[in-house]
Amino acid sequence: MKPILLQGHERSITQIKYNRDGDLLFSCAKDQVVNVWYSLNGERLGSYNGHTGAVWCVDVDWDTKKVLTGAADNTCRLWDCETGKKTNVFDTKSAVRTCGFDFSGNIIMFSTDKQMGYDCLIHLFDMRDSHQITQNEPYLTIPCKDSKVTSAVWGSLGEYIVVGLENGQLLQYSKKSGEILMQTKEHIKQVNDLQTSQDLTMVITASKDTTAKLFDIESLDLLKTYKTERPVNSAAISPIQNHVVLGGGQEAMDVTTTSTRIGKFEARSVCLIMFLCMSLV
Amino acid sequence: MHGEGKTGNFGVICVGLMEGCLLICRLFSSFVHLLNLFLSPTPVVTPKVRPAPPATAPRKDVVKDGTLKKVVEFVESEDGKKMKITRTYKIEKRKASKAVARRKNWKKFGNAEFDAPGPNVATTTVSDDVLMTFITNKEDVESQQEEDPMAKLRGQKMVQCRICKGDHWTTKCPYKDTLGPMQKELADQLGLTSVDNEGDATSSPAAAAAAAVKSGKYVPPVLRDGGTRRGESMATSRRDDNATIRVTNLSEDTRESDLQELFRPFGSIARIYLAKDKITGQSKGFAFISFHRREDAARAIAGVSGFGYDHLILNVEWAKPSTN
Numbered sequence A: 001m002k003p004i005l006l007q008g009h010e011r012s013i014t015q016i017k018y019n020r021d022g023d024l025l026f027s028c029a030k031d032q033v034v035n036v037w038y039s040l041n042g043e044r045l046g047s048y049n050g051h052t053g054a055v056w057c058v059d060v061d062w063d064t065k066k067v068l069t070g071a072a073d074n075t076c077r078l079w080d081c082e083t084g085k086k087t088n089v090f091d092t093k094s095a096v097r098t099c100g101f102d103f104s105g106n107i108i109m110f111s112t113d114k115q116m117g118y119d120c121l122i123h124l125f126d127m128r129d130s131h132q133i134t135q136n137e138p139y140l141t142i143p144c145k146d147s148k149v150t151s152a153v154w155g156s157l158g159e160y161i162v163v164g165l166e167n168g169q170l171l172q173y174s175k176k177s178g179e180i181l182m183q184t185k186e187h188i189k190q191v192n193d194l195q196t197s198q199d200l201t202m203v204i205t206a207s208k209d210t211t212a213k214l215f216d217i218e219s220l221d222l223l224k225t226y227k228t229e230r231p232v233n234s235a236a237i238s239p240i241q242n243h244v245v246l247g248g249g250q251e252a253m254d255v256t257t258t259s260t261r262i263g264k265f266e267a268r269s270v271c272l273i274m275f276l277c278m279s280l281v
Numbered sequence B: 001m002h003g004e005g006k007t008g009n010f011g012v013i014c015v016g017l018m019e020g021c022l023l024i025c026r027l028f029s030s031f032v033h034l035l036n037l038f039l040s041p042t043p044v045v046t047p048k049v050r051p052a053p054p055a056t057a058p059r060k061d062v063v064k065d066g067t068l069k070k071v072v073e074f075v076e077s078e079d080g081k082k083m084k085i086t087r088t089y090k091i092e093k094r095k096a097s098k099a100v101a102r103r104k105n106w107k108k109f110g111n112a113e114f115d116a117p118g119p120n121v122a123t124t125t126v127s128d129d130v131l132m133t134f135i136t137n138k139e140d141v142e143s144q145q146e147e148d149p150m151a152k153l154r155g156q157k158m159v160q161c162r163i164c165k166g167d168h169w170t171t172k173c174p175y176k177d178t179l180g181p182m183q184k185e186l187a188d189q190l191g192l193t194s195v196d197n198e199g200d201a202t203s204s205p206a207a208a209a210a211a212a213v214k215s216g217k218y219v220p221p222v223l224r225d226g227g228t229r230r231g232e233s234m235a236t237s238r239r240d241d242n243a244t245i246r247v248t249n250l251s252e253d254t255r256e257s258d259l260q261e262l263f264r265p266f267g268s269i270a271r272i273y274l275a276k277d278k279i280t281g282q283s284k285g286f287a288f289i290s291f292h293r294r295e296d297a298a299r300a301i302a303g304v305s306g307f308g309y310d311h312l313i314l315n316v317e318w319a320k321p322s323t324n
Helices: A130-135 B019-025 B098-104 B135-154 B180-190 B204-215 B256-266 B294-304
Strands: A004-006 A013-018 A024-029 A034-038 A044-048 A055-060 A066-071 A075-080 A086-091 A096-101 A107-112 A120-126 A140-144 A149-154 A160-165 A169-174 A180-185 A191-196 A202-207 A211-216 A222-227 A232-237 A243-249 A273-279 B005-007 B013-015 B044-047 B060-065 B068-076 B082-090 B124-126 B244-248 B269-276 B283-291 B315-318
Touching: A013 A055, A024 A055, A034 A066, A066 A096, A066 A107, A075 A096, A096 A149, A107 A149, A120 A130, A120 A149, A149 A191, A160 A191, A169 A191, A202 A243, A211 A232, A211 A243, B244 B294, B256 B269, B256 B283, B256 B294, B283 B294, B294 B315
Parallel strands: A055 A096, A191 A232
Antiparallel strands: A004 B124, A013 A024, A024 A034, A034 A044, A055 A066, A066 A075, A075 A086, A096 A107, A107 A120, A120 A140, A149 A160, A160 A169, A169 A180, A191 A202, A202 A211, A202 A232, A211 A222, A232 A243, A243 A273, B005 B013, B044 B082, B060 B068, B068 B082, B244 B283, B244 B315, B269 B283
């Protein structure tokens, strides 16, 4: 297999996402740039410039009209996908860690970090109400006091959001009332990433505790556990095959603080990156 | 770039879709990545094949031949050499949904605003081959292949296990890690049973104790091995360095209890020292076993040296006396 190498970032990439048709690929990185690429040939379509901090998350709505990005410059920005022009800026008190459009593209969600004395908050905006957008007044703000939201996705039918926390918990928050519908704690360390299956029936978590777990999105029942020997940074469910893909490895930052023998780091010049493909069933 | 896709010399494709083509089909065909099906001709870079035109106006020849398109370019490199670059593209038509086709014609923006049509080599290159290794599938195939010849050999007694004399390879022996049958054989050779090798084999209490141990009954301490020995005190039962052996090439997962199990049949053990990593708590791969009697230690060396334990061949020898 000959991969296409996309070199549009100068610092580490934080998230990548395809649009619904799969023809565009969005990537964001700590170098404050968000790029969009044609997935077929790797040609860069453009970049969304304007953030002044590390961009943590990116999302695109279902018809590839709008792009939402959240960054450590305490803003969440809305862009026009085609022209790369900024359409709105949501100012927040702390860095924006996760963001997402619901399936209809009408409701947007983003979560802010617990830092500088501010609690971790999840904001929900209705895009149809221009007042909310222009005045930066979310129709719902959900505080998350215990821990920090590290990953979040919209659940099925846009009724709730599924949130992974720094303490390993997995929660479901209602879109309407903001109350916790379901919760489970299967991981002992931070949930690094959450991704849903294509039909939004399952969600897979990737955790720092070196496991990835598959849950039913509705009941948050644990369906399967995938054990590895390194922290899992991301996990995804294949839309066409009975596979999950896990990616991870020792974070470069932690290499110096982890014993060489514990960290599975070994005496190699770069930290080991693993890619595992495991059977779903 | 209308109505054609190209594979460049980098194996990169750029696809443009003609509106007309879509008006006819208007099909939402699935978007399949066919990169590996494409031709990816290697770049032909020949320095100064024929006199090149002045560098100020780079010449570009485009020759179209059916589905192939050839672009010949003359450029001057940094060190003043003139180069001829030939790029061969394969043109391919591709159907896509209307929305995808429309997006294909979007104007570039942001950092890519001034990029020419097609992939920019500064940001998009084809990297080295990625070799996929399918671990589980491969193992399944191998184990199947291994099992078949074994099944044939089983009836013919061609293979004999060194440990239990069964018709399997020694490495596959179920008693491999327990050392049971081997130890029995060893004891037979020495004319001793594995249990009553401590103390006088002819004395009746020891024999009774041995029988009791075999039957699993409780044995009072006075009847146990060495119970009849007198005149011993804590001070005199000092560890004898002469009866200490060094075991090396142990696996990382070895624990003291494993060593206890492995060496107990040879005689009573005074002390087991397993070198462990301070941080991980894993074995460092060597251990010292002190027996009460030097003969036991000698038999342990004879019995366990070269013994396969947890995929590793153990190396057992006399421990060198410590310097302090």
